[in-house]
Amino acid sequence: MKQSFSFFRSGVFAVIISLFMQQAQANLADFQGEDGYRLWLKYELVDNVQLRANYTKHLSTVYLDTSSGTGKVIQQELQLALPALLGTEVRFTAKRSQASLVIALTPTLKVDPLNEGFAIKTQQGLIRISAENPVGLLYGTFHLLRLMQTEQSLAKLDVEQSPKIQLRMLNHWDDLDRHTERGFAGESIFDWHKLPDYKEQRYYDYARANASIGINGVVPINVNSNALILSPAYLHKVQALADIFRPYGIKVYLSIKFSSPQQLDGLPTSDPLDPDVQLWWQNKAAEIYQLIPDFGGFLVKANSEGQPGPGDYGRTHDLGANMLAKALKPYGGNVLWRAFVYAHDSEYERSLQAYSEFVPLDGKFDSNVSVQVKNGPIDFQPREPFSPLFGAMPKTSLAMEFQVTQEYLGFSTHLAYLGTMYKEVLDADTHTQDKGSTVAKVIDGSLSKAPLTVMAGVANIGTDRNWTGHIFGQANWYVLGRLAWDHNLGAEQIAQEWVAMTLTHDAKASEKIVALMMRSRENIVNYMTPLGLHHLMDTGHHYGPGPWVDNLGRADWNPTYYHRADENGIGLDRTSKGTNAVSQYAPYWQAIFNDPQKTPDNLLLWFHHLPWDYKMRSGKTLWLELVEHYYSGAAAVEAMQNQWLALKNKIEPNQFNQVRMALAIQVKEAKWWRDACILYFQTYSKLPIPKGFEQPKHSLEYYQSLTFPYAPGQG
Structure with missing residues (x-):
């Protein structure tokens, strides 16, 4: 023992420990400095x-x-x-x-x-x-x-x-227990248990960030709402948030459960034509405005995915919306009525249902009602055509609903700047009126003089220190606000602003980062859903690929419903010979979408079922083009990773390393998407993966066996 003790005292042990610590430090990432909490409000010394x-x-x-x-x-x-x-x-x-x-x-x-x-x-x-x-x-x-x-x-x-849109909003899909549906940045920032007395600093910083980009409305609770939010105890909690947000120009809105009269006070019905139900909502509005004089109004998900609504009583959407609108109107409140509806027993293909339910109601909604429409006809896919509702209801205020949280775009570990997606939709010409009748002009009211204009984004915000789970996820919150203020701004200009305010003033580094951002969403489309494919994600959690899924409770929850791959080809025929979804667009678009030779490649399989050997514009077969898109998407992410690594000394260490680790995940998952999808579609095409392409590392059966029961953000 004495010899051992003297050995350690001799200094050899100290040298060993020193070497060990040096090696450990070499393996540790540097998380010093900015961690992302300050968002784009860093306020650092001007270098010049x-x-x-x-x-x-x-x-x-x-x-x-x-x-x-x-x-x-x-x-x-x-x-x-x-x-x-x-x-x-x-x-x-x-x-x-x-x-x-x-x-x-x-x-x-x-x-x-x-x-x-x-x-x-x-x-x-x-x-x-x-x-x-x-x-x-x-x-x-x-x-x-x-x-x-x-x-x-x-x-x-x-x-x-001045703002081009009146109501510029964030919709939180947050539950009262702080679970966040489709949230990938931690729990909800709203701690309902501690409210109204415990007012966290984060609420004030959240308000500052929103005000800095012109957002003036917040919905803090899930569209799959809980009737308790309208109970007196919870309204006092909402009042506390409203008091915090008011000086920042932000009004609070609430998602409501349409059956609240029954659930809260035991009424026998929630029929919007029932006088007692109407009186209940009038009294509830008076109660709310007594507490919150500038309360914004209600956001409603009704008769969709099992949520109650006027359809339960044989009533149409306008009757439900107008009942609520009349209760709010004396106080200046508004109703945002979501158009995301699809029924179990509908005779229509999924993409047609919102149009078929709402277009017959054009002109029947009160002036303080806006019908809130998702940007595409399905559900926030990596790429969709613009919803045909835009331009089809000229007598109705139509609100835009974008998704900021990346439910179908790799959660909070994939770098996807969505400014390019938002602009693609906003700048799309509906051709329902004279040339230039863009989606942006529909929602800003300039085409139809709508009395109420709205743009909303489903928030990607949580309790993570950096707010959004991914540093670049902040850019999507930022660009949503900036485009709601002025949709004429360019996605690249807004990216340049965000980079300068958030990451670096180094001109060369900024140029590289902005270029990386501008390509990022297209990279994801390529390795997930190229050429107009859509809805290929796995079950429930929507994490990872699942094009083989065909066992869910209803047909249009299954990816197989959308890609229709078989030995003859791939894609969903929505032409006049198929589901006739093209009929919901203006004649200009019908002529394009009905013809595969005219349909843009990036929407080809959205509208057409085509043979595997179909000749593309490039001269290549559809199979080869599909394979090349999947591989180019994955390769682009590897290139993006290398480009980011080269910026190590230009970005603060904490921010740099957060993105570095996320990109490492994205590289792996891009290849996972690529390999799983190609192997599955290959079972139908019977065609080889061309020479020169890296062969998948695993079998199709391996990818099909993967399960993720605890993936975040599930409904």
Whole structure:
């Protein structure tokens, strides 16, 4: 024992421990620095010394009326942002004549009818932010800070902006127990058990982030709602959130259970034509507005996927929506009625059902009702054509519902910048009126003068420190808000903003990151659902490939329903000779979608069932083209991984390593999608994987055997 003790004391042990620690540290990732919590509101010192000096000259002294709650919020934001950006303290003054930045109401500005617009002008070295109400000043302040974060000149500002969409919303699919349906970033941020008394800092930071991109409405509870949310105890909890959000210009809306009169108070029915039911909702609206005077209204999922609705009583959607609208209208509230419906006994193919139920009701909805339509006719797939409802209901307000959370796009471990997807839909021309009748013009009311305009995104936000599970997932929250404010902005421009505010100001690094983002969604389409394929995910959790699934409770829950692969070919015939889904589009699109020679390749198998040896525009067979898309998608992710690794010294270590690890997962899973799908479709095509392509590492049976009972975000 003495010899052993002397051995360790001799210093050899210390050397061994030192070497061990060095090796351990070499194997550890560096998670120092920014972890993503601050999102795009990092407010770091402006690197350009000359630009920083110019900013300081313009912003050293601030005049601001802080008599309103929003005014106080603006002051708090500037006290946080300006010293961090400028590296010097900023003085607030009560005298306009002493200020270099004046933030003040201008009742005669008339930037927009909603009073949310703002103007920013530089005159004789003085910067003025003007608006008709405090919320407009808040938006103007965040715009000024965005200009500074992206290192723009403030010398000759002449900005006037107003939102193109009235209601710019986040829909949370969060349950009262904090489970988040289709959420991949941890639990719900809303701790209903601790509310109303425990008001977490995260609620305020969440409100700041939303206000900075113009989001003015939040639905904190799942569309698969719980009637308890309308009980007195929970309404007081909602009131606490509304009080936090109000100074940031954000209204709270609630998803409601249509059968709430029965569930909460034991009424024998929830029939919208029953006078007692109507009175119940009128009384409930009065109760809500007594607590929350600026309550936004109701979001409703009815007669879809088992949820109760007016159809249970033989009533149409307009009767249910209008009953609620009449209860809310005296208080200025709105009803958002989701068009995502499909019935067990419908005679229609799944993609036709929303159109067939809602188009006959055009013009029957009250003015404070908007029918909320998913961007495509199925369900947030990696690629879909735009929903034919857009343009088909000119007498009805139609709201856009995008999915920000990546339910079908690799959850929170796949890098998918969705700005390109949103723009693809918004810029699509419906051709239902004169040329230029885009989806964006349908939802902003400019085509039909709709009294209510809405864009909503299903949130990807959770309790993870970085909010969205993936650093780049933040960009999808950001781009949703920016496009809801102004759908004319470009996806690339918004990506550039986000990168500068979130990751780096290095010009070369930024250029590479933006290019990577702009390609990312197409990469996913290629390795998951190329050439118009869709709904190929595995059962329930929607995690990973499952094109073989054919045993679910109803036909249109099965991937086999959508790809229709057989020995003769692949794809779902939605032409006039098939399900005739093309008939729901304008004649311009019918002529294109009816003809495989005219249908864009990226939607080919959405509309057509074609032979495996069908000759594509490229001159290749359909089978070869399909294989090449799957392989190119997986290869592109490997290239994306290498591009990111080369940026190691340009990104803060914590952010860099979070993305590095996620990309490693994405590379593996892209190959999994590729191999599983190709092997399965090969059982029908009977054609080989061409030479030169990496052969799958496992058999089809292996991929079919994989199960994931605890995958996150399940319904």
